[in-house]
Amino acid sequence: MSKLFTSTKVGPYELTHRVAMAPLTRMRSDPGDIPNGLMVKYYTQRASQGGLIVSEATPVSTRGNGYAGAPGIYSDAQIAGWQRVTDAVHSKGGRIFQQLWHVGRQSHVDLQPNGDAPVAPSAIAAEGYAYTKAGEVPFSIPRALELHEIPAIVEEFRAGAERSLRAGFDGVEIHGANGYLPDQFLQDGTNKRTDEYGGPIGNRARFLLEVTQATISVWGADRVGMRISPSGTYGSMSDSNPRATFGYVATALDRLGIAYLHVVEPRIKGTEEIAFGQAPVAVQHLRPKFSRTLIAAGGFNPASAEAIVASGDADLVAFGRHFISNPDLPERLRQGLPLNAYDRSTFYGGDSQGYTDYPTAKAAA
Numbered sequence: 001m002s003k004l005f006t007s008t009k010v011g012p013y014e015l016t017h018r019v020a021m022a023p024l025t026r027m028r029s030d031p032g033d034i035p036n037g038l039m040v041k042y043y044t045q046r047a048s049q050g051g052l053i054v055s056e057a058t059p060v061s062t063r064g065n066g067y068a069g070a071p072g073i074y075s076d077a078q079i080a081g082w083q084r085v086t087d088a089v090h091s092k093g094g095r096i097f098q099q100l101w102h103v104g105r106q107s108h109v110d111l112q113p114n115g116d117a118p119v120a121p122s123a124i125a126a127e128g129y130a131y132t133k134a135g136e137v138p139f140s141i142p143r144a145l146e147l148h149e150i151p152a153i154v155e156e157f158r159a160g161a162e163r164s165l166r167a168g169f170d171g172v173e174i175h176g177a178n179g180y181l182p183d184q185f186l187q188d189g190t191n192k193r194t195d196e197y198g199g200p201i202g203n204r205a206r207f208l209l210e211v212t213q214a215t216i217s218v219w220g221a222d223r224v225g226m227r228i229s230p231s232g233t234y235g236s237m238s239d240s241n242p243r244a245t246f247g248y249v250a251t252a253l254d255r256l257g258i259a260y261l262h263v264v265e266p267r268i269k270g271t272e273e274i275a276f277g278q279a280p281v282a283v284q285h286l287r288p289k290f291s292r293t294l295i296a297a298g299g300f301n302p303a304s305a306e307a308i309v310a311s312g313d314a315d316l317v318a319f320g321r322h323f324i325s326n327p328d329l330p331e332r333l334r335q336g337l338p339l340n341a342y343d344r345s346t347f348y349g350g351d352s353q354g355y356t357d358y359p360t361a362k363a364a365a
Contacts, residue, residue: 003310004317005334007050010293011171011222011259013095016050018309019330022297022318023054023099023173023227027069027131027349033059035071035081041356043085045327049093052316054262055085057101057175060160062113064102064181067131069349073098073160079167086168097171097225098164100157100215104181105142106235108132118142119149121185122192127236131348147195150207153181158214171223172215177264179235182208186245189238201248209252221257230282231266243285250289261290262318265298284313302333328360337361
């Protein structure tokens with residue numbers, strides 16, 4: 001029997017299978033970053049009995065957004081839109097956590113209040129592109145946060161977590177991966193501070209852990225998750241000792257008792273070496289340091305997903321691109337059915353094309 005289709009727990013919730021939907025930025029919200037009916041349909045299609053969805057990354061403030069059209073959780077006006085999403089997922093017997101997001105330096109002045117510079121731990125520009133209403137533009141040069149400003153951003157995460165609770169989510173996941181603000185504080189390639197948020201690992205991890213404690217104050221530890229990407233280089237991220245840095249974070253999060261650790265594995269070409277060795281090893285390295293649920297993500301196919309769960313290195317596998325193009329992905333994997341191909345050109349922004357128009361296996365037959 002497939003281990004992917006055995007029951008497991010995430011925090012207090014019993015799941016009937018281990019195929020999770022990864023957080024996927026799709027940029028289809030209404031003006032005011034309010035979730036709309038099209039989004040409700042998209043999540044309804046992908047919800048499954050006893051399955052886990054992590055919502056698309058959701059900015060906790062206007063300043064935390066780097067993608068025009070991403071739905072927010074920074075105003076009360078956004079709660080009702082998200083409530084329709086959570087109601088739809090629950091009506092199909094699924095669970096949904098909201099991913100809380102602050103992009104930090106991975107933004108552009110056109111997306112910032114008053115055209116201000118994006119904020120970061122240090123004034124170091126990221127390589128890559130923000131998505132504005134005018135299209136892709138290089139990230140703007142950020143300004144370094146003043147020490148007295150940091151508590152207000154922690155509070156934005158707490159307030160976002162509170163709105164998530166009011167919107168009917170089952171929990172929240174902090175986006176600590178992919179070079180966004182918690183990751184920028186954590187890794188020494190982007191954090192050159194000399195105050196209590198910079199220097200040694202304990203100081204660099206302080207922001208991420210304060211955000212975690214703030215969300216725990218709303219939800220309780222067993223309904224909070226964290227996503228990290230120990231091998232990620234997106235947004236020109238780097239750390240001089242990722243094994244020690246991320247090992248420290250996993251141990252600290254384990255002590256806090258959070259529900260799960262969601263680890264983005266590196267995608268490997270051939271035998272190319274990466275920071276943690278050969279893939280998938282990020283989870284393997286962190287498993288001894290984290291005693292609760294581990295979710296692996298990053299380029300998995302049905303066979304590799306089955307293998308990592310069967311080995312015990314991960315408890316669930318989160319799929320991204322395959323979930324975009326296969327709304328009934330768990331059922332297809334369960335039955336060994338072929339998968340629809342995805343259309344990368346429709347990933348970010350647009351309408352129903354490449355969003356809610358992929359057929360289920362039943363409809364295709």
